Amino acid sequence: PQTIYLKDYKPFGWIIDDVHLTFRLHPTATRVISRIRFRPDYDVHDRPFMLHGEGLKHISAKVDGHEVELHHVNGGIEVDVPHAPFNWEAEVEINPEANTALEGLYMSNGMYCTQCEAEGFRKITWYPDRPDVMAQFTVRIESDAEHTPVMLSNGNGLYYAQDNTQSPAPNISIYQDPWPKPAYLFALVAGDLVAHEDKFTTMFGREVDLSIWVRPGDEHKCAFGMEALKKSMKWDEDVYGREYDLDEFNIVAVDDFNMGAMENKGLNIFNSSCVLASPETSTDGNFERIEAIIAHEYFHNWTGNRITCRDWFQLCLKEGLTVFRDAQFTADMRSEPVKRIDDVLALRARQFPEDQGPLSHPVRPESFQEINNFYTATVYEKGAEVIGMLKTLVGDDAYKKALDLYFERHDGQACTIEDWIQVFEDSTDRDLGQFKLWYTQSGTPNVTVREEYTDDTFSLHFKQSSEPTPGQNKKLPQVIPVAVGLLNDNGEEVVPTKILELTEPEQSFSFEGHATRPVPSILRGFSAPVVLHQDIDNSRRAFLLANDTDPFNRWEAGRMLARDSLLSSIREGNAPNSDYLVGLRTLLGDTSLDPAYRALMMGQPSQSELAGVLHQAGVTPDPAAIHAASEALRSAKAEAFADILPEIYAANQVSGAYSPDAEPAGKRALANAALGLITKLDGGATAATQYAKANNMTLQLSALSALLDAEAGDEALQAFYDQWRDDRLVIDKWFSLQVMHAKPEALAKTTSRLTNHLDFDWKNPNRFRSVMGMLAAHHAGFHHESGASYALLADWLIKLDPVNPQTTARMCSAFQTWKRYDEDRQKLAGAQLKRIAEQPNLSRDTSEMISRIRG
Numbered sequence: 030p031q032t033i034y035l036k037d038y039k040p041f042g043w044i045i046d047d048v049h050l051t052f053r054l055h056p057t058a059t060r061v062i063s064r065i066r067f068r069p070d071y072d073v074h075d076r077p078f079m080l081h082g083e084g085l086k087h088i089s090a091k092v093d094g095h096e097v098e099l100h101h102v103n104g105g106i107e108v109d110v111p112h113a114p115f116n117w118e119a120e121v122e123i124n125p126e127a128n129t130a131l132e133g134l135y136m137s138n139g140m141y142c143t144q145c146e147a148e149g150f151r152k153i154t155w156y157p158d159r160p161d162v163m164a165q166f167t168v169r170i171e172s173d174a175e176h177t178p179v180m181l182s183n184g185n186g187l188y189y190a191q192d193n194t195q196s197p198a199p200n201i202s203i204y205q206d207p208w209p210k211p212a213y214l215f216a217l218v219a220g221d222l223v224a225h226e227d228k229f230t231t232m233f234g235r236e237v238d239l240s241i242w243v244r245p246g247d248e249h250k251c252a253f254g255m256e257a258l259k260k261s262m263k264w265d266e267d268v269y270g271r272e273y274d275l276d277e278f279n280i281v282a283v284d285d286f287n288m289g290a291m292e293n294k295g296l297n298i299f300n301s302s303c304v305l306a307s308p309e310t311s312t313d314g315n316f317e318r319i320e321a322i323i324a325h326e327y328f329h330n331w332t333g334n335r336i337t338c339r340d341w342f343q344l345c346l347k348e349g350l351t352v353f354r355d356a357q358f359t360a361d362m363r364s365e366p367v368k369r370i371d372d373v374l375a376l377r378a379r380q381f382p383e384d385q386g387p388l389s390h391p392v393r394p395e396s397f398q399e400i401n402n403f404y405t406a407t408v409y410e411k412g413a414e415v416i417g418m419l420k421t422l423v424g425d426d427a428y429k430k431a432l433d434l435y436f437e438r439h440d441g442q443a444c445t446i447e448d449w450i451q452v453f454e455d456s457t458d459r460d461l462g463q464f465k466l467w468y469t470q471s472g473t474p475n476v477t478v479r480e481e482y483t484d485d486t487f488s489l490h491f492k493q494s495s496e497p498t499p500g501q502n503k504k505l506p507q508v509i510p511v512a513v514g515l516l517n518d519n520g521e522e523v524v525p526t527k528i529l530e531l532t533e534p535e536q537s538f539s540f541e542g543h544a545t546r547p548v549p550s551i552l553r554g555f556s557a558p559v560v561l562h563q564d565i566d567n568s569r570r571a572f573l574l575a576n577d578t579d580p581f582n583r584w585e586a587g588r589m590l591a592r593d594s595l596l597s598s599i600r601e602g603n604a605p606n607s608d609y610l611v612g613l614r615t616l617l618g619d620t621s622l623d624p625a626y627r628a629l630m631m632g633q634p635s636q637s638e639l640a641g642v643l644h645q646a647g648v649t650p651d652p653a654a655i656h657a658a659s660e661a662l663r664s665a666k667a668e669a670f671a672d673i674l675p676e677i678y679a680a681n682q683v684s685g686a687y688s689p690d691a692e693p694a695g696k697r698a699l700a701n702a703a704l705g706l707i708t709k710l711d712g713g714a715t716a717a718t719q720y721a722k723a724n725n726m727t728l729q730l731s732a733l734s735a736l737l738d739a740e741a742g743d744e745a746l747q748a749f750y751d752q753w754r755d756d757r758l759v760i761d762k763w764f765s766l767q768v769m770h771a772k773p774e775a776l777a778k779t780t781s782r783l784t785n786h787l788d789f790d791w792k793n794p795n796r797f798r799s800v801m802g803m804l805a806a807h808h809a810g811f812h813h814e815s816g817a818s819y820a821l822l823a824d825w826l827i828k829l830d831p832v833n834p835q836t837t838a839r840m841c842s843a844f845q846t847w848k849r850y851d852e853d854r855q856k857l858a859g860a861q862l863k864r865i866a867e868q869p870n871l872s873r874d875t876s877e878m879i880s881r882i883r884g
């Protein structure tokens with residue numbers, strides 16, 4: 030496969046004035062007619078006229094009305110065209126029903142839909158399928174009226190009618206998008222759909238028609254998504270001054286989708302799991318995630334659509350910024366500290382392993398074979414962290430000014446990270462040259478801090494360094510904003526949060542005039558995505574757990590105590606640390622603290638996180654020992670808190686009608702965390718009662734989960750299936766839960782049994798992930814010494830690859846940590862990776878992932 034480099038970027042050479050597309054929909058033979066007006070871009074006009082295209086059946090192609098010859102080249106065609114404006118007209122045929130890769134135009138449950146980002150439009154028609162070519166689209170859709178009464182595309186609906194001059198009379202729908210856009214934002218949906226409708230009046234008084242389109246039967250699951258959409262629209266006006274810019278905004282729920290959702294202009298397409306919600310079928314976590322994804326896709330309208338990316342190397346320009354914006358939104362709608370903790374947990378769970386292993390790449394990568402492989406935690410989540418750091422460094426007001434300038438200067442353009450940084454330099458007069466390393470240098474920086482106290486002066490001595498990562502052996506020091514506060518012995522803040530800017534390999538900061546030695550709270554709010562090494566003892570951590578005035582660091586202190594307790598039992602067989610148990614107990618009893626926050630406090634580092642920490646410390650992780658220590662700590666907590674758990678459980682029951690709001694959800698989170706421990710003591714009695722009474726999915730699922738944990742869940746599991754057999758999204762949970770709760774040694778067998786279940790529709794990405802994704806996430810089971818799970822996952826990746834390369838490639842990352850483990854496990858995993866690599870006709874997606882992972 031060919032490698033594409035950022036340094037080779039060249040503009041297209043032609044400008045498009047407008048695009049007219051006609052679709053004659055047919056499940057196996059859809060005709061696509063394109064009429065495009067091209068004119069030379071005289072500044073850069075030096076190469077052949079090339080259009081992308083993949084798997085298109087050629088019917089005809091004309092330039093200014095004359096049929097032309099197509100010269101097939103890698104990825105498309107070249108055509109001899111005049112060096113002057115001309116009209117292109119082409120007709121192709123495509124087969125949506127045969128499109129199992131779910132990229133381009135495909136069918137899902139009888140409904141037509143598209144996914145074009147990143148390079149799917151070339152599977153629809155010949156086109157310069159690159160984000161820097163922006164054009165106005167007019168789309169005409171024709172289809173049989175009975176099966177596809179609803180036909181949608183981007184922009185505003187201009188016309189909808191049945192054409193009675195033909196027999197059978199087709200439906201005709203015409204959409205026009207007034208805003209120039211790249212092809213990856215194109216979308217088309219047609220099918221038997223019903224809408225949940227509403228309206229939104231914008232800040233300048235324009236009325237927008239809002240619709241969430243679903244299959245008949247799902248109407249009752251739309252109300253929450255609609256509220257989330259309206260909140261997002263209002264928030265983007267209030268906080269960023271951004272008004273929506275079309276007369277309609279449509280969201281469509283699709284069952285077969287490779288990822289969460291897609292921000293197509295005016296026509297967002299969502300994985301049904303990321304938009305459909307009801308109290309009976311969705312957990313609090315589902316509700317929160319849906320709200321965030323709806324916001325994310327909506328926010329792309331400005332950060333992504335109005336201002337897009339010049340090329341796919343700039344993906345973080347839209348994704349990092351949009352993730353940052355959706356995190357701000359969630360923090361505003363719910364709890365800021367809770368959101369921050371959730372995000373850091375996710376960063377450590379997904380981005381750190383990526384950045385510390387063979388898949389490490391810069392936030393702005395420099396090369397790729399398949400761009401779909403770079404929709405990663407690094408581009409998204411680290412990309413958002415980089416924006417957070419920028420905001421911290423320049424301050425809130427300067428951030429706002431810079432964003433206003435960004436929208437003003439670049440509206441309607443396809444931009445680069447250089448453009449983005451320039452905006453901040455121009456609006457703040459700061460030199461951001463060194464800061465830009467965050468975009469180009471891969472790896473997680475390590476920051477080590479040492480304290481010193483002499484003559485009333487307290488000093489912090491910092492060192493920063495980064496390990497080599499693939500393709501980058503030498504690292505330069507980065508700009509690291511470290512938020513620091515100082516406390517006195519009574520836990521009072523004597524120096525409020527201050528930003529220290531690290532720019533050198535070694536740097537010291539002093540705080541004068543402290544008659545007694547202060548206690549520092551370092552990296553408050555997780556002000557930079559780094560690993561902080563701080564040589565402090567348990568009693569210091571316990572002090573911070575009890576007293577830190579920064580809620581993030583207070584949580585972090587508890588987390589570190591739990592982590593060190595686990596590491597010492599893994600490495601030395603020690604009993605759980607009493608500072609941790611005592612400190613946590615006090616905190617849990619503090620009813621002045623937000624229940625959601627206390628629920629987070631009850632958590633402990635995941636087994637894969639522990640494996641990562643051990644590996645970073647040069648110790649080979651033993652999955653079985655990690656599993657045993659984790660379970661032992663949970664049991665120790667159950668014992669230690671036995672007297673207070675029932676009280677916590679009872680005090681956090683929520684009465685009245687279900688609401689997914691942060692407050693009741695936080696109470697349920699705390700009650701359910703308590704239930705998990707109570708189950709260790711009562712064998713599932715409380716959980717069984719909760720299961721029997723549960724009237725929402727949050728309570729039902731947590732009860733079932735506790736019962737499975739107690740090995741008392743067989744009956745409930747069957748009842749759950751019988752109750753929900755007709756609800757795809759709930760059955761996904763049913764599959765996942767069983768994989769999650771399998772004993773490590775039984776994981777492969779349990780999973781393989783589930784793959785034989787009649788409902789295991791493996792071509793549906795949600796169902797595949799609900800089983801195989803959980804297999805990979807089960808640390809002790811996936812890395813079981815037998816190697817059975819490695820082999821099982823490899824079997825399924827090999828089976829899925831020819832059908833759906835994108836979902837297969839994504840799941841290959843389950844193997845990204847394989848070199849952390851002992852020689853035997855490496856042999857077992859390595860053999861499976863080799864077996865996958867040797868498959869004939871492996872997709873470009875999977876072959877790139879496997880070869881990077883093998884190293």
Ligand code: B3K
Pocket residue numbers: 146147288290291292325326329348401404
């Ligand atoms: N931009 C899309 C992701 C497209 C993924 C293509 N493989 C969703 C999002 O980030 O909002």
Ligand code: ZN
Pocket residue numbers: 325329347348351352
């Ligand atoms: Zn996005």
